[in-house]
Amino acid sequence: MSSVFGIPLPAILGQLMLGLVNGSFYALLSLGLAVIFGLLGVVNFAHGAFYMLGAFAAYIGLQVWGINYWWALLLAPLAVGILGILIERLLLRHLYQVEPVYGLLLTFGLALIAEGVMRSIFGASGKSYPVPALLQGGFNLGFMVLPIYRAWVVLASAVVCALTWFVIERTRLGSRLRAATENARLVQAFGINVPLMVMCTYGAGVALAALAGVLAAPVVQVSPLMGSSLVIVVFAVVVIGGMGSIVGAILSGLVLGLIEGLTKVVYPEASNIVVFIIMALVLIWRPAGLFGKEA
Amino acid sequence: MTRKSTFVALGALLGLYASSQASAAADQVVIGDIDDMSSVYADVIGQGGVEAINMAITEFGGSVLGKKITVLSVDHQNKPDIGASKFREWADQNGLTMVLAGSNTGVSIAMSKVASAKKVPFIAIGAGGASLTGVDCTPYTIHYAYDTTALGNGTASAIVKQGGKTWFFVTADYAFGTQLQEAATRVVLANGGRVLGSVRAPLGTTDYSSFLLQAQASGAQVLGLANAGTDFSNSLKAANEFGITKTMKPAALLAFLTDIHALTLQTAQGLFLTTGWYWDLNEQTRAFAKRFYAKVNRQPTMNQTAYFSATLQYLNAVKAVGSTDSDKVMAQLKKTKINDVFASDGYIRADGLMVHTMYVMQVKTPAESKYPWDYYKVIKVMSGEEADGSQPDPTCPMIKK
Structure with a gap:
């Protein structure tokens, strides 16, 4: 059996495959964060909480109304997205004129409230969400068994990331969004409703987080804490990719997933800090991130 | 500050929040509870543990030796430094007479050092690490529910x-x-x-x-x-x-x-x-579970029941020796046979381990x-x-x- 640095090749292939799956989650989450930061300038610390709420929305939908996984993929992001729109409308909107740190503190507070409320209702050990019948089982790849569900996550995330990139970079709506980011007052003078656009952007970013939550629900324990452990990593991913850069968020999400996967073979104890070490190095060499524009 | 630097610097904010509730006067029996109240182990004991302590106090009659019984509780967030410093603070300022330690062996080992320095009975319940009654043992440690x-x-x-x-x-x-x-x-x-x-x-x-x-x-x-x-x-x-x-x-x-x-x-x-315990073992355990369920809406875990049992055993020992003096209470506890809703054939070994079925x-x-x-x-x-x-x-x- 062939090996690289004393590690058998099948093990490396397996870990790379798993890294790709995790990278897909990172990409999906950091994408929403990057969109929100790029267009609103808001550091959305509640992103992990919206991810968690997306997973719980799917769980509650199934338990209470019998809504299946496929409908949950549509309805949970919609419901959480509407919640996001309400938060933007009622709270965040008032903070655009002041320093970004206020928006950060507000969203951080909201995240703590959401976690606390869900903990008091569902408990800290969380709930189980079943894998949909259509996606049960696995492919035997020779070097590992890849559960069909994980392959689906990679596919779904790739499609969503590509769509989001396309909308923002290649459509008329996207060009207006980008223009409003550069100079909101000028764009408004052309008769475009900028506040509405900003509101919908926040809603869409939040809905992306919720979608990631629904995708994650069948593979991890749906617990109030599932977001807080992930959001810090995702922030690091966004910083590495370059704040506000969509391509940067997607690519660095995938690459960091792969690096983390390899760390789990080489030195497992470091697997939860490797992303931050890379973040520190990137900040030293390129303070604007790998894909960010120098300010 | 630019957006970026603000963002990076304030990332450190996460995890820097703590909550506590503490105030007590002297001439009370003060029971502390230091546990994970909000994270991965919060369901194992958590708020249900506080409820179990209160059930034990109510069952005991609400006071001992004519003194009021007060309960303090804090979320240690799985951080040994928070557990140890809260323990120390309560011992120094709040007249702590006994502490129950919830989940996380790392936190309990840090707390055991405080127990021996402050001479406060320290009943470790949530932690599994057997070193609490091995290399980390102290004269004031009791490892109550189970060990590795x-x-x-x-x-x-x-x-x-x-x-x-x-x-x-x-x-x-x-x-x-x-x-x-x-x-x-x-x-x-x-x-x-x-x-x-x-x-x-x-x-x-x-x-x-x-x-x-x-x-x-x-x-x-x-x-x-x-x-x-x-x-x-x-x-x-x-x-x-x-x-x-x-x-x-x-x-x-x-x-x-x-x-x-x-x-x-x-x-x-x-x-x-x-x-070490299951709610559906016998009539006695089922009766306790029913009372607990009425308050918490879950069946009690082994550790929550151990909280109840340990609190009662401690209060009984205080009553028996007529004092909250740590050495007297520890001596009394170590010579008591423990047979209650939690333990059968239990006794506290010389190293502090509560041995039971x-x-x-x-x-x-x-x-x-x-x-x-x-x-x-x-x-x-x-x-x-x-x-x-x-x-x-x-x-x-x-x-x-």
């Missing part, structure tokens, strides 16, 4: 004797996980088995798939999960998802009732586990489960000596000579 030695002697020996000879461990990377792995390894080797490898996963890991692939690649028959709480749930779920449970037999070295409830029987069925359980299949929370069947009843040995731990400095 008993878990190894229960679960690991049951599985090895059924033919699971080769093991691979997925271990939580802190004091509890490593001690649990050591205890299980001793049992596996003593029974003619072999350990083919292990991997240490950081506490709070959500994705266990890569660790499990390593386990599978080892070719071992048994997947030893030396972790707890959400870590345990997530690792078992991933093992099912990746088809690893088809080739390896999972062993839950520590699982609580709330974990099984969260996983559902569909995922957890067939698991072996060791516990333990149970090896198997998780029922969905078909076997007849009513809500009907999760375990008893595979084996172990006497305290069988679970923890008949001699005090020789590594405990108090025992030498």
Whole structure:
């Protein structure tokens, strides 16, 4: 059996495959964060909480109304997205004129409230969400068994990331969004409703987080804490990719997933800090991130 | 400050929040509770533990020696420094007379140093690490509910004797996980088995798939999960998802009732586990569980019931010696036989370990489960000596000579 640095090749292939799956989650989450930061300038610390709420929305939908996984993929992001729109409308909107740190503190507070409320209702050990019948089982790849569900996550995330990139970079709506980011007052003078656009952007970013939550629900324990452990990593991913850069968020999400996967073979104890070490190095060499524009 | 630098600097804010509630006057009996109230272990004891203490105080009559009984509680957030400094603060400023320590061995080891410095009885309940009554023992420590030695002697020996000879461990990377792995390894080797490898996963890991692939690649028959709480749930779920449970037999070295409830029987069925208490053992346990359920809306875990029992035993000892003097109370506790809703044939050994009857359980299949929370069947009843040995731990400095 062939090996690289004393590690058998099948093990490396397996870990790379798993890294790709995790990278897909990172990409999906950091994408929403990057969109929100790029267009609103808001550091959305509640992103992990919206991810968690997306997973719980799917769980509650199934338990209470019998809504299946496929409908949950549509309805949970919609419901959480509407919640996001309400938060933007009622709270965040008032903070655009002041320093970004206020928006950060507000969203951080909201995240703590959401976690606390869900903990008091569902408990800290969380709930189980079943894998949909259509996606049960696995492919035997020779070097590992890849559960069909994980392959689906990679596919779904790739499609969503590509769509989001396309909308923002290649459509008329996207060009207006980008223009409003550069100079909101000028764009408004052309008769475009900028506040509405900003509101919908926040809603869409939040809905992306919720979608990631629904995708994650069948593979991890749906617990109030599932977001807080992930959001810090995702922030690091966004910083590495370059704040506000969509391509940067997607690519660095995938690459960091792969690096983390390899760390789990080489030195497992470091697997939860490797992303931050890379973040520190990137900040030293390129303070604007790998894909960010120098300010 | 620019946006970016603000953002990066304030990332450190996460995790810097703490909550506490503390105020008490002298001339009271003050019971402290230092536990994970909000994170991975919050369901194992958490608020249910506070409720259990209050139930015990109510049952005792609300006061002892004419003094009011006060309860303080704090969330240690799984940080040893918070646990130790709160303990110290309460001992110095709030007239703390006894402390109950919740989950997390790392925090409990840090707290045991304070117990011996401040001479305050320290009843460790949530922590599993056997070193609390071994190298880390103190004259004021009581390790009350269970320890890693008993878990190894229960679960690991049951599985090895059924033919699971080769093991691979997925271990939580802190004091509890490593001690649990050591205890299980001793049992596996003593029974003619072999350990083919292990991997240490950081506490709070959500994705266990890569660790499990390593386990599978080892070719071992048994997947030893030396972790707890959400870590345990997530690792078992991933093992099912990746088809690893088809080739390896999972062993839950520590699982609580709330974990099984969260996983559902569909995922957890067939698991072996060791516990010091189960709500459905007999009339007495069912009666307690019913009272607890009415308040908390969950069946009590082993550790929540241990909170109740330990509080009552402490108050009884205070009453018996007519004082809250730590040395007198400890002496009284160590000579008392403990037979109550929690423990049968219990006694506190010279090293501080509360030795009592333990149970090896198997998780029922969905078909076997007849009513809500009907999760375990008893595979084996172990006497305290069988679970923890008949001699005090020789590594405990108090025992030498």
